[in-house]
Amino acid sequence: MKYYLMVLCCCVFSWSQSQDCNGTFSGEVHDFHDGTPIINATIFIESLNKYTTTDINGRFSIDNLCNALISVEVSHLACETKTIDVNIVNDTFIEINLEHHIEELNEVKVTGASGIKLTKTAQETHLKSEVIDRFSSLNLGDALKQISGVSSINTGNSIVKPVINGLHSSRIIVMTNGVRLQDQEWGIEHAPNIDLNTAGSINVIKGANALAYGGDAIGGVIVLKPSNITLKDSLYGKTIVSGNTNGRGYNLNTSLTKTYKKGWYLGAQASLKRLGDMEAPDYSLTNTGLNTKGFSINGGFKTFQKGFNVYYSYLDNEIAILRAAHIGNIEDLVNAINNPQPLVIDDFSYDINAPKQDVTHQVFKTEFYKRFKKFGRVDIQYDYQNNHRFEYDIRVGDDRDKPAIDLTLKTHTLKTSVTLDSKNNISYNFGVNAGYQNNFAANTGVRRLIPDYDKYDLGAFIVSELKLNNDLSLDFGLRYDFNQIDAKKYYLTSRWNERNYESDFGNIVIDDLGTQLLTNPVFNYHNVSASTGIAYQLNEYNSFIFNYGLSNRAPNPSELFSDGLHHSAARIELGDLRLKQETSNRISGSYNFQKNNLSLNIEAFYNYIKDYIFIEPTGTEQTIRGAFPVWSYNQTNAALYGLDLTANYSFNDHLFLNNKSSITKGKDVSQDQALIDMPSFKTVNIIGYSNPKWLDLKSELQSEWVFRQNDYPNNNFEVFIPTTGQMELVDVSTTPPAYHLLHLQSNISLDISEKTDLNIGLNITNIFNTNYRENLNRLRYFADDVGRNIMLQLKLNY
Amino acid sequence: MKTLTLKTIKQVSLLFLISIAFTACSSDDDNTNNPEPVNEEEVITTLTATLIPVGGGTTVTMQTRDLDGDGPNAPVVTVSSDLVANTVYNGSLVLLNETESPAGEINEEIVEESNDHQFFYNVTNSIATFTYEDFDDNGNPLGLEFTLTTAATAMTGNLTITLRHEPSKSAVGVSDGDITNAGGETDVQAVFPVVIQ
Numbered sequence: 001m002k003y004y005l006m007v008l009c010c011c012v013f014s015w016s017q018s019q020d021c022n023g024t025f026s027g028e029v030h031d032f033h034d035g036t037p038i039i040n041a042t043i044f045i046e047s048l049n050k051y052t053t054t055d056i057n058g059r060f061s062i063d064n065l066c067n068a069l070i071s072v073e074v075s076h077l078a079c080e081t082k083t084i085d086v087n088i089v090n091d092t093f094i095e096i097n098l099e100h101h102i103e104e105l106n107e108v109k110v111t112g113a114s115g116i117k118l119t120k121t122a123q124e125t126h127l128k129s130e131v132i133d134r135f136s137s138l139n140l141g142d143a144l145k146q147i148s149g150v151s152s153i154n155t156g157n158s159i160v161k162p163v164i165n166g167l168h169s170s171r172i173i174v175m176t177n178g179v180r181l182q183d184q185e186w187g188i189e190h191a192p193n194i195d196l197n198t199a200g201s202i203n204v205i206k207g208a209n210a211l212a213y214g215g216d217a218i219g220g221v222i223v224l225k226p227s228n229i230t231l232k233d234s235l236y237g238k239t240i241v242s243g244n245t246n247g248r249g250y251n252l253n254t255s256l257t258k259t260y261k262k263g264w265y266l267g268a269q270a271s272l273k274r275l276g277d278m279e280a281p282d283y284s285l286t287n288t289g290l291n292t293k294g295f296s297i298n299g300g301f302k303t304f305q306k307g308f309n310v311y312y313s314y315l316d317n318e319i320a321i322l323r324a325a326h327i328g329n330i331e332d333l334v335n336a337i338n339n340p341q342p343l344v345i346d347d348f349s350y351d352i353n354a355p356k357q358d359v360t361h362q363v364f365k366t367e368f369y370k371r372f373k374k375f376g377r378v379d380i381q382y383d384y385q386n387n388h389r390f391e392y393d394i395r396v397g398d399d400r401d402k403p404a405i406d407l408t409l410k411t412h413t414l415k416t417s418v419t420l421d422s423k424n425n426i427s428y429n430f431g432v433n434a435g436y437q438n439n440f441a442a443n444t445g446v447r448r449l450i451p452d453y454d455k456y457d458l459g460a461f462i463v464s465e466l467k468l469n470n471d472l473s474l475d476f477g478l479r480y481d482f483n484q485i486d487a488k489k490y491y492l493t494s495r496w497n498e499r500n501y502e503s504d505f506g507n508i509v510i511d512d513l514g515t516q517l518l519t520n521p522v523f524n525y526h527n528v529s530a531s532t533g534i535a536y537q538l539n540e541y542n543s544f545i546f547n548y549g550l551s552n553r554a555p556n557p558s559e560l561f562s563d564g565l566h567h568s569a570a571r572i573e574l575g576d577l578r579l580k581q582e583t584s585n586r587i588s589g590s591y592n593f594q595k596n597n598l599s600l601n602i603e604a605f606y607n608y609i610k611d612y613i614f615i616e617p618t619g620t621e622q623t624i625r626g627a628f629p630v631w632s633y634n635q636t637n638a639a640l641y642g643l644d645l646t647a648n649y650s651f652n653d654h655l656f657l658n659n660k661s662s663i664t665k666g667k668d669v670s671q672d673q674a675l676i677d678m679p680s681f682k683t684v685n686i687i688g689y690s691n692p693k694w695l696d697l698k699s700e701l702q703s704e705w706v707f708r709q710n711d712y713p714n715n716n717f718e719v720f721i722p723t724t725g726q727m728e729l730v731d732v733s734t735t736p737p738a739y740h741l742l743h744l745q746s747n748i749s750l751d752i753s754e755k756t757d758l759n760i761g762l763n764i765t766n767i768f769n770t771n772y773r774e775n776l777n778r779l780r781y782f783a784d785d786v787g788r789n790i791m792l793q794l795k796l797n798y
Numbered sequence: 799m800k801t802l803t804l805k806t807i808k809q810v811s812l813l814f815l816i817s818i819a820f821t822a823c824s825s826d827d828d829n830t831n832n833p834e835p836v837n838e839e840e841v842i843t844t845l846t847a848t849l850i851p852v853g854g855g856t857t858v859t860m861q862t863r864d865l866d867g868d869g870p871n872a873p874v875v876t877v878s879s880d881l882v883a884n885t886v887y888n889g890s891l892v893l894l895n896e897t898e899s900p901a902g903e904i905n906e907e908i909v910e911e912s913n914d915h916q917f918f919y920n921v922t923n924s925i926a927t928f929t930y931e932d933f934d935d936n937g938n939p940l941g942l943e944f945t946l947t948t949a950a951t952a953m954t955g956n957l958t959i960t961l962r963h964e965p966s967k968s969a970v971g972v973s974d975g976d977i978t979n980a981g982g983e984t985d986v987q988a989v990f991p992v993v994i995q
Contacts, residue, residue: 328963328984335981343981344966394983396914396963397907399840445839447868452833488833498870515866515897516835565868572868622872624842624864626987722958722989723977725922 021066025086027094029058029074032304035374036424038098041076065092074098097373116201118223120465120473121533121547122209123149123590123603123644127202129227133795134745134761136240137251137273140174140194140202144222147204148660149603149644151679154777157278157786158290158319159191159357163776164206165605166640166664166678167219170556175213175223177298177311179365179383182411182437184450186556188778193361193387195294195315197240197253197271200227207586207605208529208551211461211477212417212429215529216553218584218609226298226311229257229265236755239796246789247289248348249275263303270295276350277320280784281769286346287323287353292316306370313363320352325782326394329626330719333570333781334728342783354392358403362386376420379431385411399445406442407450411435413457430462439557447564450557451489458482463531470537477531483554486522489561493517495574505577523560525581527552541595549586555579559613559633565623572621574632582635583610597650604643612638614668614676617715627719629730636670640678658686665711674711680735680775681707695748702743709735709775736780739772741765747793761793837897841867842904844894845986847959849887849946858887860957862988865896873988880993881926887946888931891917891959893986905942914964915985917941918977923955925994928975938967939975952995961986 025045029038037058044051045062047070054060065088073083074096086094117124125147135143141152141160151163161168174181174192176199183193203223210221237256244250250273257267273292278285296313324342327333336343365383372378391405417431435457441448461479468474496502496517511518533547562575588605618632642664650656661683666675688700715733720726747761769788773780843865849858856879864873881887893904908915912934918941919928926948930939965972965982972980 326983328982329987331987332984344964394963396840396911441833443834443836445836447836447838448833490833490835492866492869494866494869494871511832513835518832518835621870622864623868624845624862624873624986624988625868625984628868722956722987723918723920723960725956 021064023065023067023088023090023092024061024063025065025070025072025088025092025094026059026061027096029054029060029076029096029098032097032371032373038076041074041096041098044073044075045070046073047071116203118203119205119210119475119533121475121535121545123206123545123547123588123605125204127204129200132196132199132202133238133240134763134793136197136253136271136793137242137244137249137791138196140192140196140222140224143196143202144204146660148646149206149642149662149664150204151662151664151682151776153188153677154774154779155189155191156285156288156319156322156325156777156779158275158288159189159321161188161191162222163679164204164220164222165607165642165644166666166675167607170559171217171219171553173214173217173221175221176313176363177224177226177309177365178367178381179311179363179385180214180413181363182385182409183359183361183387184389184407184409186558189321189357190359190389191317191319193315193317193359194224195271195292195296195313197255197294198226198269198296198313199224201225206603207547207588207607208549208584209477209531209533209547211463211479211529211531212431215459215461215479215481215527215551218551218553218582218586218607226267227257229259229267229302231261231263231302232259233261234259237798239798240793242761242791242793244275244789244791246786247275247278248350249273249290263301263307265302266297266299268295268297274350277346277348278786279348281771281787282784283341283345284348285322285783285786286342286344286349287320287351287356289320289350289352291318291352300367304371306368308368309366311363311365311367314360315362316358316360318352318358319356321355321357322779322782323353323355325779326355327570329623330570330620330628330730331626331721331723333732334719334721334730337731337781354394356392358390358392360386360388374422376418376422376427378416378418380416381414383411383413385409387411393446403444404446405449406444408440408442409437410440411437425467427465428462429464430460432458432460434458447492448490449562449564451487451561453485453487453557455486456482456484472537473535475531475533477529479529481525481527481529481552483525483527484522485554485557485560487520487557487561489519489521490516491519491563495563499574499576501577521560521577523554525552525554527554527581541593543592545590545592547588549584551584551586552581553584554581555613555633562633565628570628571617572628572630573615574618574630576633579613579633579635580611582612584608585610599646599648601646602643603645605641607640608669609638609640611635612668614638616676616713617717620717620719626722629717629719629732636668638666638675639669640664640666640675654689654691656686656688658684658688660684660686668713673713676713676715677776678709678711680709680738695750697746697748699746700744702745704741704743706739706774708738712775732781735775736773739770739774741770741772742767752796756796756798759793759795759797761791761795763789763791763793765789765791838867839895839898839902840904840907841895841897842893842961842986843867843896844892844901845959845961845988846892846894847889847990848892849881849889851882852886852888852945855882855885860988860990862986862990863896867897875988875990877990877992880995881948883948883952883994884950885948887948889944889946891942893961908940908942908961912940913938913967915940916962916965916967916972916980916982917944918958918960918962918975918980919944919946920958920960920977921955921992923953925949925953925955925992926957930975934967936967938973941975948994952993954991954993957990957992959986959988959990960984 029041041054139160144150144162205221208217239254253271255269259265275290278288294315300309324344367381369379387409389407390403393404413435415433421427437455459481463477466474508519529551531549535545537543586607590603593600644662647659663681666678685703690698744764844863847860859878862873895902931943962982965980969979
């Protein structure tokens with residue numbers, strides 16, 4: 001799509017005393033990569049209104065020129081036109097190298113879906129900035145749900161984690177401006193610390209086929225990139241202001257970018273978001289507000305040949321968690337489940353009280369690249385991330401305002417990669433990365449959920465893309481990762497004995513405090529990943545892709561070390577030091593059809609995960625607070641499979657129909673039962689109308705139909721309720737009923753001046769204020785999901 | 799030219815060595831830098847109810863004690879002796895955090911935040927009735943002090959003492975000691991087997 005063009009001149013002068021106007025300006029236009037001639041490039045001398053095109057050898061010549069400094073415009077089909085200055089002295093010869101780069105072009109229609117792809121043979125979807133802007137006041141997870149096969153697992157309405165084909169958290173890699181996000185992503189209540197407004201485009205790659213990003217993305221990779229910088233002298237910006245009725249909040253985002261023709265650029269972006277208590281159709285969801293502040297600075301130098309980028313981003317999210325979801329023991333959970341309404345309902349407020357999270361995430365990145373003629377590109381990047389997470393529980397006495405969790409996660413990553421793309425039909429990309437991560441858990445007077453640890457990562461990969469002919473591409477990838485985790489963890493002596501760790505791990509105890517043991521577990525993991533795929537364009541209308549991915553994921557700190565009471569779930573969660581890495585074998589195939597008004601994309605996958613790590617109930621423990629179910633991390637063999645469909649039919653230039661449907665099944669093969677937390681079958685139907693004549697009106701009515709999840713493991717159990725003196729069933733498994741929501745999205749654009757336009761958007765979600773609960777919302781036991789929201793959004797592009 | 803290259807190599811290797819030395823030093827530091835142990839501050843390990851019969855007799859203590867907090871060991875529940883039928887007992891509670899040394903008393907914190915706390919006394923088989931003897935700033939019951947009147951005949955049953963944090967004290971029945979509409983979250987819940995004779 002975005003061809004950008006860099007002209008490099010090595011002028012050869014032939015010096016002469018003559019001053020008349022019969023000089024010849026000639027030259028050759030070459031491809032920068034492989035030196036092959038470029039045919040049919042246009043050479044235009046504006047001041048003289050003379051032009052010519054290059055011949056089959058890339059040569060051109062213009063006669064009868066006077067000796068003078070002239071400005072020459074060189075262009076080629078679908079390339080951005082660039083201008084060079086040439087001093088004509090009699091007969092002047094010039095060699096021009098045009099960039100004709102596959103990586104930047106990415107126009108190969110693999111699945112036929114529109115947009116720029118990062119991979120050739122993976123199931124990939126691209127979200128444009130226009131779509132991202134619509135979700136400016138929401139979360140990354142909300143925006144990604146526009147993609148068939150992507151759902152979310154929520155804790156309330158503000159903590160939204162993307163789920164790709166049924167997998168989430170540590171099984172998904174999130175890349176932001178080339179940096180792999182390290183933000184304690186293992187926890188289900190840990191939403192990605194990303195301000196959606198920093199992204200100019202988002203690509204979602206299903207499965208672990210994009211090995212350059214990492215080998216453990218069993219679920220997939222989400223790649224956010226800042227808006228593309230164009231090489232021209234320009235100053236542009238965008239401001240989005242929106243107001244929401246539900247939560248009575250606002251969102252403000254503004255960005256400004258200055259670019260120079262020579263390649264320098266500098267951009268800054270800032271956003272503010274404030275929400276009060278949200279409302280379900282029948283009641284206020286007390287303590288569900290949000291306060292977000294973020295900014296980012298992006299600057300550097302960019303030409304086709306070389307460049308660098310320095311990036312810094314800061315994001316602070318303060319998120320209130322539904323008050324009624326904080327419970328003391330299993331009896332409270334039973335009461336909450338049996339009560340149709342949350343047990344705490346107060347009047348609307350902007351206050352953010354405990355339970356709440358306050359997470360600050362900072363990213364610093366610097367990157368340098370250089371391209372060598374007839375060779376390829378070398379990249380080197382260093383990034384540093386600092387994630388500081390506070391979680392506030394409801395505490396008493398002097399500790400009332402003290403966080404229960406205070407974790408600082410610092411990550412340094414150094415990586416370098418080489419892209420060899422000088423040959424037209426084959427390219428290689430290989431690289432290495434090294435990472436160091438340190439987690440520090442401050443003493444908060446509550447036992448540490450995640451211990452202090454140091455983590456070391458070393459990885460190397462090679463990916464090759466092979467284009468056999470215009471219709472057939474292949475790719476292969478191989479990656480090796482080494483992870484070491486070196487932790488210092490205190491175990492309650494009683495827990496250590498109950499887990500029977502002494503026999504296997506007795507040697508890691510470094511201090512015995514009587515009731516507690518300090519241990520120093522050091523675990524090494526070697527992971528090998530591989531990927532291969534094929535993309536085949538059968539004819540003008542039909543294309544296919546198939547791919548296979550092997551990936552390994554080491555257990556994360558929460559799976560290894562969790563040990564304690566989890567308040568919002570009223571359960572004791574236990575990690576396991578004995579966990580091994582899990583291995584995924586995923587095959588997938590896509591079919592794409594595109595003809596006239598109809599486009600169709602079907603993606604199917606089968607993912608067999610050996611030693612899949614999951615959490616399941618394993619008993620009950622008594623504490624002074626009462627009884628708690630114990631959930632332990634365990635391993636099993638799992639199979640996930642599903643089908644994602646996207647179809648679009650245009651009746652005419654104005655009216656279209658769109659369907660996105662997705663079904664995912666998860667099976668615990670070893671225990672022959674359903675896997676927990678699988679997304680339900682969902683089908684979204686959209687009828688859209690657009691008319692450029694009516695202020696560029698774009699309008700969509702969206703019907704979202706989510707079926708009941710009928711496949712779930714039965715984790716219900718009975719517990720003795722002392723206050724009633726009876727055994728009672730704790731129904732944590734039964735899934736909520738199906739629901740149907742209707743949404744409207746509409747916007748118009750007004751030209752305010754030559755360079756400024758105003759886009760006014762009206763979004764209504766849950767038009768009929770329908771009561772519903774979503775299976776993958778962890779707060780579904782406590783309250784209904786949010787009701788109708790009317791959002792007015794003004795977007796100013798200047 | 800050659801010397802320049804050699805010089806560059808020297809400089810680079812020097813930098814490399816320095817950086818290795820730095821990393822080595824810092825990891826040495828880490829080994830001696832163990833995290834401090836966390837002694838949970840507001841955990842309640844022990845609840846003791848002392849029942850003194852009005853007009854003399856044997857004092858009865860009931861205790862639940864869970865020294866490993868949320869750990870796997872179950873609380874140890876003890877009842878010192880049987881209760882006498884048709885007797886009024888003056889009751890009081892002591893709550894301790896015995897993970898600290900000396901043990902921390904939690905009563906103070908509960909009294910300070912009496913508006914946000916309430917104890918509930920539930921029995922099976924109607925073995926006893928209860929009245930609150932202490933109240934919060936708003937005049938609602940707290941329950942660290944109470945009187946217990948045993949049933950007139952010999953029988954057995956369970957006494958459940960529950961401490962709720964942030965209950966809705968104004969909800970129906972709550973000020974009379976009915977936990978049904980109390981809401982809030984449970985901080986302590988102890989079940990004592992009781993014999994009335």
